[in-house]
Amino acid sequence: xxxxxxxxxxxxxxxxxxxxxxxxxxxxxxxxxxxxxxxxxxxxxxxxxxxxxxxxxxxxxxxxxxxxxxxxxxxxxxxxxxxxxxxxxxxxxxxxxxxxxxxxxxxxxxxxxxxxxxxxxxxxxxxxxxxxxxxxxxxxxxxxxxxxxxxxxxxxxxxxxxxxxxxxxxxxxx
Amino acid sequence: xxxxxxxxxxxxxxxxxxxxxxxxxxxxxxxxxxxxxxxxxxxxxxxxxxxxxxxxxxxxxxxxxxxxxxxxxxxxxxxxxxxxxxxxxxxxxxxxxxxxxxxxxxxxxxxxxxxxxxxxxxxxxxxxxxxxxxxxxxxxxxxxxxxxxxxxxxxxxxxxxxxxxxxxxxxxxxxxxxxxxxxxxxxxxx
Numbered sequence: 001x002x003x004x005x006x007x008x009x010x011x012x013x014x015x016x017x018x019x020x021x022x023x024x025x026x027x028x029x030x031x032x033x034x035x036x037x038x039x040x041x042x043x044x045x046x047x048x049x050x051x052x053x054x055x056x057x058x059x060x061x062x063x064x065x066x067x068x069x070x071x072x073x074x075x076x077x078x079x080x081x082x083x084x085x086x087x088x089x090x091x092x093x094x095x096x097x098x099x100x101x102x103x104x105x106x107x108x109x110x111x112x113x114x115x116x117x118x119x120x121x122x123x124x125x126x127x128x129x130x131x132x133x134x135x136x137x138x139x140x141x142x143x144x145x146x147x148x149x150x151x152x153x154x155x156x157x158x159x160x161x162x163x164x165x166x167x168x169x170x171x172x173x174x
Numbered sequence: 175x176x177x178x179x180x181x182x183x184x185x186x187x188x189x190x191x192x193x194x195x196x197x198x199x200x201x202x203x204x205x206x207x208x209x210x211x212x213x214x215x216x217x218x219x220x221x222x223x224x225x226x227x228x229x230x231x232x233x234x235x236x237x238x239x240x241x242x243x244x245x246x247x248x249x250x251x252x253x254x255x256x257x258x259x260x261x262x263x264x265x266x267x268x269x270x271x272x273x274x275x276x277x278x279x280x281x282x283x284x285x286x287x288x289x290x291x292x293x294x295x296x297x298x299x300x301x302x303x304x305x306x307x308x309x310x311x312x313x314x315x316x317x318x319x320x321x322x323x324x325x326x327x328x329x330x331x332x333x334x335x336x337x338x339x340x341x342x343x344x345x346x347x348x349x350x351x352x353x354x355x356x357x358x359x360x361x362x363x364x
Contacts (some may be wrong), residue, residue, distance in 0.1 A: 025194030054206035099191030
């Protein structure tokens, strides 16, 4: 048995699976990669998120599709992060790699330090930084996605900025 | 350059080559098809297997009858029912995995939280057990028993039962397991 065409056309809301994949899959993949620091696992998370979209057929409000996808992705990342396996395998060998465009290889060194510093943040700080600065969600939207108070989002953002600043200062000195 | 405000732009450069491509999309469609097929398969138990389960139940009941039953109203100790009862008196500051290292992902059939629901999906069960193993003892005093239980059925016939007072598992020690309960509610709501 395979998925029926109508399921592929409109898994939820007004966007088709293809449209949602084309629009958001790379963002889901990159956010997961930032979180886990491992390409294979980030791809697995992206796969799980879109499989869930296809099989569960959630009723998504128009314009809230991306928020749902990232929420599911972050939940999955958090679960993986907690598991003993990733603590041993990934935390034991941290390393945020770059995948630059061929003509930009020489120019990304200073950009790498910020990306790697974000990757090294603790999960609760990393989540808000990625959603706010990378994905452009508002504090209210993030609070709704992560099921935490807006004040908590704001304070985590503030502390995350502080941590990034301190860490990047350290990088500059080296 | 290293301003978080520029994270979007920087990420587009740094992770330019990390994109969700057609091969990943095809994997997703294939996996979703397999999952749908699996989920729509009719429930079928061959007769020999059914007989085996009945026999196991009879044997298990025999063992359980010899044990002190759980009294939700008074139980503040954690109980484990298996081929015999096990006294659990963990040292303070221990992880759940320290006391039940044999409770592993592969042999769990279902995880039930009374008055809440049952999770049967193997992947979700594995995640729940992983979260459970990460629970730590807590110094909080939880005196009031909610009367609820966490029941874990394993493929070898072992059934683990724990007193629950969310977000705690209550035993000789008290384990704080908020991530486990959050995960359980998410799975049972899906």
